Amino acid sequence: MLRSFRHGSALCLLLVTSVVWASPAPPVADPAAFDAAFATALREGMGTTPAEGAAAVAALRATLPANDLLRERRFVAMACSAAQNDRTAALAWADTLLVAEQARPSPDPTSLALVHTCRAAFLAPTTDAAIIKVAYDAAVEAAQRSADPILLGQVLSWRSGAHSVSGDFTESLIDALAAQRVLEESGEPFLIAANLQNVGIAYRRMGEYARAGEYLERSLDDPEIQSRWWYRLISLLQLGYLYEETLRSDDARAVLGKAIDVCTANDSPTYCGYARLALASVEAKDGDPGKALALVERSMADFQAAGEPGDIVMANFIRGQALARQGRDADALAMLDEAVAAWTKEDNARYLALALPVRAAVLERIRRYEAVIADLRAFIAVKDRDNDRRADQRTDLIREQFEAERREIENAQLRARERLREQEIQALDQVRRWQRMALGLGLLLAALLAILVLRQIARAKRLQAMAMTDPLTGLANRRRMEFQGRIAVREARTAGTPLALLAIDIDHFKAVNDAYGHATGDAVLARIAQECQRTLRQHDLIGRIGGEEFTGLLPGTSLETAVQVAERIRGGVAALALDDLVPGLRVTISLGVAALDRQDADFASLLDRSDKALYRAKESGRNRVEVATAA
Numbered sequence: 263m264l265r266s267f268r269h270g271s272a273l274c275l276l277l278v279t280s281v282v283w284a285s286p287a288p289p290v291a292d293p294a295a296f297d298a299a300f301a302t303a304l305r306e307g308m309g310t311t312p313a314e315g316a317a318a319v320a321a322l323r324a325t326l327p328a329n330d331l332l333r334e335r336r337f338v339a340m341a342c343s344a345a346q347n348d349r350t351a352a353l354a355w356a357d358t359l360l361v362a363e364q365a366r367p368s369p370d371p372t373s374l375a376l377v378h379t380c381r382a383a384f385l386a387p388t389t390d391a392a393i394i395k396v397a398y399d400a401a402v403e404a405a406q407r408s409a410d411p412i413l414l415g416q417v418l419s420w421r422s423g424a425h426s427v428s429g430d431f432t433e434s435l436i437d438a439l440a441a442q443r444v445l446e447e448s449g450e451p452f453l454i455a456a457n458l459q460n461v462g463i464a465y466r467r468m469g470e471y472a473r474a475g476e477y478l479e480r481s482l483d484d485p486e487i488q489s490r491w492w493y494r495l496i497s498l499l500q501l502g503y504l505y506e507e508t509l510r511s512d513d514a515r516a517v518l519g520k521a522i523d524v525c526t527a528n529d530s531p532t533y534c535g536y537a538r539l540a541l542a543s544v545e546a547k548d549g550d551p552g553k554a555l556a557l558v559e560r561s562m563a564d565f566q567a568a569g570e571p572g573d574i575v576m577a578n579f580i581r582g583q584a585l586a587r588q589g590r591d592a593d594a595l596a597m598l599d600e601a602v603a604a605w606t607k608e609d610n611a612r613y614l615a616l617a618l619p620v621r622a623a624v625l626e627r628i629r630r631y632e633a634v635i636a637d638l639r640a641f642i643a644v645k646d647r648d649n650d651r652r653a654d655q656r657t658d659l660i661r662e663q664f665e666a667e668r669r670e671i672e673n674a675q676l677r678a679r680e681r682l683r684e685q686e687i688q689a690l691d692q693v694r695r696w697q698r699m700a701l702g703l704g705l706l707l708a709a710l711l712a713i714l715v716l717r718q719i720a721r722a723k724r725l726q727a728m729a730m731t732d733p734l735t736g737l738a739n740r741r742r743m744e745f746q747g748r749i750a751v752r753e754a755r756t757a758g759t760p761l762a763l764l765a766i767d768i769d770h771f772k773a774v775n776d777a778y779g780h781a782t783g784d785a786v787l788a789r790i791a792q793e794c795q796r797t798l799r800q801h802d803l804i805g806r807i808g809g810e811e812f813t814g815l816l817p818g819t820s821l822e823t824a825v826q827v828a829e830r831i832r833g834g835v836a837a838l839a840l841d842d843l844v845p846g847l848r849v850t851i852s853l854g855v856a857a858l859d860r861q862d863a864d865f866a867s868l869l870d871r872s873d874k875a876l877y878r879a880k881e882s883g884r885n886r887v888e889v890a891t892a893a
Contacts (some may be wrong), residue, residue: 315344535564551584735791738805748867762824764814821857856890
């Protein structure tokens with residue numbers, strides 16, 4: 263919810279310079295004392311409130327040796343991260359420090375890394391993510407040159423947090439895992455625990471809730487996190503968001519209540535505002551709407567007390583939800599319209615997927631049916647886009663992990679070859695018996711490397727199959743269907759053979775999810791996928807391309823035959839017995855059928871016509887088959 267520096271809510275030295283610089287430097291002559299204090303500041307941060315920041319700066323300055331230019335530069339760079347309220351002044355001071363350090367004949371990589379990070383953390387939340395990324399990239403490059411593993415691990419962890427906030431979850435996890443490798447070598451338990459918290463946050467934002475919960479719940483049990491209220495608060499907030507997103511309302515209320523206790527006890531109104539706003543969302547969705555409205559107003563008061571604008575758009579959405587549940591449709595619609603407009607402007611697919619169904623329900627109550635249909639269609643589009651984005655990021659992460667393992671194997675090969683060369687050189691000075699032993703060792707290493715390469719090739723094939731398969735149903739995913747569809751269109755036109763396409767959608771599937779939960783909904787999806795697969799021929803291909811949407815590719819099939827296949831599928835699904843899931847539960851599907859026409863420009867055109875036929879089936883009463891018109 264906030265773009266924050268890992269050590270606190272804000273940065274910089276400006277408001278504390280009158281305290282820090284007004285008095286003469288203390289007569290400290292032991293550089294080791296400063297280095298130890300500097301290392302502690304790097305691990306623990308420079309406070310989370312302005313008062314804590316001023317105290318941390320003063321404590322570090324007390325150890326600064328006189329007339330030690332390098333350590334003075336590092337002191338100023340570290341002090342830049344002291345907690346601060348004035349973002350504009352803080353950023354201006356960081357810019358001044360950066361220009362001064364870069365102008366030196368020999369810039370200090372440690373100071374540069376800290377100042378770049380200071381700038382990145384204090385850029386305005388509305389700043390283009392690409393600009394913030396450039397600052398963090400410069401910080402990482404400087405930290406690598408510093409040869410300080412703790413600094414490098416911290417900067418990677420901070421950049422991971424920035425990627426996570428901007429939605430680059432793959433980049434966030436790559437940085438967090440790289441930071442973990444560096445920090446584990448340092449043996450610093452607190453830094454390791456804090457970075458694992460970062461991993462959990464990135465997994466939550468990616469939608470990998472099981473992994474996120476594992477990391478975040480483990481962080482709360484870690485004594486290093488428990489002993490630091492700021493990090494404990496972050497874990498509680500993130501778990502609250504996770505529980506809310508996974509519909510664990512009672513668990514969300516419990517942890518968000520604890521978060522409010524922690525931020526209240528430590529005078530952190532900004533985060534109390536976010537905690538109350540999250541709790542209001544839980545109540546608006548699955549609790550007391552009146553309490554939700556009161557919590558929203560209390561959160562806005564918290565933000566005002568902290569001098570922060572807060573998340574006004576989310577507040578309006580929550581108000582809209584609560585007002586809708588109270589039956590105040592006109593007031594609810596005004597709030598929801600503002601939220602949808604703002605998130606549409608931001609192109610925020612994730613939040614639009616939350617808001618559009620709520621607004622559609624209000625519009626349905628006031629009988630604005632055309633607007634209802636528009637919202638539901640927009641919901642389907644943004645939900646698909648959000649799902650595709652998350653799937654692409656998961657694929658990118660798998661690919662990056664594969665590439666990392668491949669690079670490690672290549673490095674292992676290079677190291678093994680180098681060791682073999684050394685052994686051969688040494689063997690030249692020994693008797694033939696030692697030469698034969700060295701040769702045997704070389705062959706053994708080559709065999710082991712061959713085994714590793716074969717295993718990696720097999721793993722690559724498995725990863726490729728995973729990237730083309732829907733994990734819930736085991737069917738082809740959208741990427742594979744589009745790929746196979748393009749091939750099928752090309753082959754049909756080359757051979758002059760017919761090609762048909764089915765568009766399939768489960769009727770009223772949202773009602774199943776709402777009534778019986780997503781676990782039951784997932785089981786229904788899997789059963790329908792099995793039935794469709796059973797009905798189709800061996801050379802046909804069916805895939806899941808959206809939440810409850812499927813498509814069937816029927817090579818060598820005329821339109822008449824495809825309609826017969828569609829009717830068999832429709833009848834088979836309608837006859838499915840789902841009593842073991844929910845007694846008496848039955849579902850139906852609607853289908854659109856299209857045959858390849860010479861006017862179809864490509865597979866996308868054929869898919870579009872089948873979708874339009876599907877929409878006619880929906881509008882004509884559902885549980886039916888409609889045939890697409892010619893292109």
